[in-house]
C-alpha cells in the first residue's frame with residue numbers, strides 16, 4: 023500500500039487534471055468565490071456593465087443631491103416661469119420659475135428612496151421566509167407557497183389603494199404595502215433557489231461534518247442562492263419605480279414639498295405647451311432609462327448565472343467498471359450477525375460492534391425501497407457494499423447518515439453506532455454524531471465542495487464547530503491537506519473548488535471528512551468519477567487513513583474490483599435487500615448466491631476476446647418485487663420454492679450468509 027505522502031501522490035503530474043489546475047491562469051485565488059465569478063461573467067456583457075455604471079452614478083447623485091443642486095429647488099421666481107434651458111437653468115424652469123435641474127436631482131433622491139423602501143421590505147420579508155420554506159421543505163413549504171399564491175393573486179395597486187385609504191396618502195405607507203406584495207416574488211425565487219441547492223452534494227457534505235442548520239443556511243445556502251435573488255432584485259426595482267411614478271402622478275405618492283420623478287411628470291403634464299414639453303421629457307427620460315438599465319442589469323445577471331452550476335446528487339450516476347487485478351488476503355475482524363428475512367430488529371448486547379444495522383426498512387411513500395437490511399461493521403473494518411444500480415446502496419448509506427431526502431424515510435429497523443440508536447434521533451443528536459461518529463465522502467468531489475468557500479475554510483469548518491480557534495483550525499486544515507497528499511497545501515487551502523482537479527478535490531473532501539476523526543467513514547462511490555490513474559491513489563489514501571486513525575470504512579460501490587482491492591468483507595445488495603455477506607476472499611472463491619456469482623462473472627478480468635458475460639434482465643423496481651426470491655426471474659437455477667415465500671438469510675459459516683435456498687448446493691459453481 024502506498025503512503026498518502028508518496029511521491030506519486032504528491033506529484034501533480036500523477037493527477038492529469040491537477041496539471042490544468044496548477045496552470046498559472048487557474049492558480050490565482052479568487053477573492054470572493056461565487057459572487058466574484060458572477061461578476062467576472064457579468065462584466066463581459068458591455069450593455070449590462072454600462073447600465074450598472076449608470077445606476078451607480080444615479081445612487082451617487084441621490085446621496086449628494088442637496089449639495090449637487092445648483093439652486094434651491096423650492097425657490098420660486100415667477101418672472102422666470104417656463105423658462106427654457108439656459109446657462110443659469112440647464113433644464114429650464116417650471117411654472118413657478120423653480121430650477122428644473124435642482125428639482126430633478128432631489129426627485130432622484132425621493133424616487134430611489136421609495137424604491138429602496140419597497141424592495142428592502144420585500145427582501146427582508148421574502149428572502150428569510152423563502153429560504154426557510156425551501157430548506158425545511160415538507161408541510162411548511164406547502165403552507166408558505168399556498169399563502170404566497172394567495173397574496174400574489176391580489177393586484178399590487180389594489181392593496182396599495184387599500185393601505186392609502188386606511189393610512190392616508192404618502193410614499194411611506196404605499197411603498198411598505200408594495201414591499202409586502204412584492205415579497206411574494208422573493209419568497210418564490212429564494213425558495214426555488216434553495217430547493218435546487220438542497221439537491222447539491224456539497225450541502226449534504228456540509229451536513230455530514232455536523233454543520234448546524236443555521237450555519238448551513240448562512241454559509242452554504244445563502245451565498246449560492248444570492249444570484250437568482252439579485253436578478254429578482256434588479257427586475258423588481260424597475261417595476262417599483264414605475265408604480266411609484268404612477269402613484270405620484272395621480273397624487274397618491276410623494277406629497278409636497280417632496281417631489282419624485284412621478285410628481286415632476288404630473289406637474290409637467292398639466293402644462294404641456296410649446297417649450298414646456300421639455301418638463302415632461304426630463305422625468306420621462308429618467309424613468310425610462312432607469313427602468314431600462316435595471317432590466318439590462320437583470321438580464322446580465324441572468325446570463326452570468328447560467329454557466330457553472332454543479333451536478334446534483336440525483337443526477338450522479340456510476341461510471342465505468344474497474345478491472346479487478348488481485349483478490350486481497352482479508353483479515354476478518356467482524357462478528358457478522360445472523361439474520362432472517364422476517365427476523366425482528368436485534369437487541370443490543372455488550373459485545374456490540376461499531377455499527378449494527380438491524381431490520382432497516384426505508385420507504386418512499388407507501389413503497390419500500392430498502393427492506394429488512396441487517397449487517398454489522400466492526401471497528402477498523404473495511405466493508406464493501408456492492409450491487410447494480412437501483413439496488414438500494416445509496417439509500418442505505420444515506421439512511422446511515424440521517425440524510426434521506428423528503429421522499430424517503432426509515433420506516434422500521436435500527437441503526438446503532440457505538441451502542442447509540444440513531445433511528446429517531448433529534449436533529450441536534452444527528453449534528454453531534456455527524457463529523458465525529460460518522461462522516462461521508464460522495465461520488466463527485468467537485469460538486470461536494472461549496473463553490474463559494476475556500477477549500478481551507480471548508481476543511482476548517484468542522485474544527486471550528488468543535489471549538490478550535492480560527493487560527494488553529496486553519497493550521498489544522500493545511501496539515502490535513504498535506505496528510506491527504508495535496509501538494510503545496512498552504513497555497514491550496516486558499517483556493518476555491520474550481521481550481522482543484524477531480525483527484526485533488528476528492529482528497530480535499532476526504533480531508534474534510536476526517537477532520538472530525540470519525541469512527542466510521544461512509545464512502546459512496548468515492549473513486550467512480552475519477553480518472554482511472556487517480557482512482558488507485560485515492561483508494562490507497564482512504565486505506566492509509568483507516569490504518570492511521572483506526573476508523574472503519576463502508577465503501578459503497580458497483581465495482582467488485584474496488585472491493586477486491588480494498589475491503590475485508592463484502593455485503594451484496596439486490597432489489598432493496600441484502601442477498602449475501604462474506605469475507606472478500608470467500609465471496610470471490612465461493613459465492614453463495616447466484617446474483618453474486620453473476621456479478622463476479624461480469625467483471626472485465628482476464629478477457630480473452632470473448633464477450634463480457636452479463637446477468638440477463640434488470641433489477642426489479644421498488645413496488646415490483648416478486649413474492650419470494652427477488653432474483654428469481656433472472657436466475658438460471660430458480661426452483662418452484664423460490665417464488666413460494668420470502669427467502670430467509672441462512673448462515674453458511676460464521677460470517678458467510680446468503681439469502682438463497684440453494685446456497686448450500688451452489689449449482690452455479
Ligand SMILES: Nc1ncnc2c1ncn2[C@@H]1O[C@H](COP(=O)(O)OP(=O)(O)OP(=O)(O)O)[C@@H](O)[C@H]1O
Pocket residue numbers: 339340386391409410411412413414415416417418427429430580643644
Ligand atoms: N427520492 C426517491 N424517491 C423514490 N424512490 C427513490 C428515491 N431515490 C431512490 N429511489 C429508488 O430507490 C431505489 C434504490 O435507489 P438507490 O439510489 O439507493 O440505488 P443504488 O443501488 O445506490 O443505485 P445507484 O448506484 O444508481 O446510485 C431505486 O429503485 C430508486 O429508484
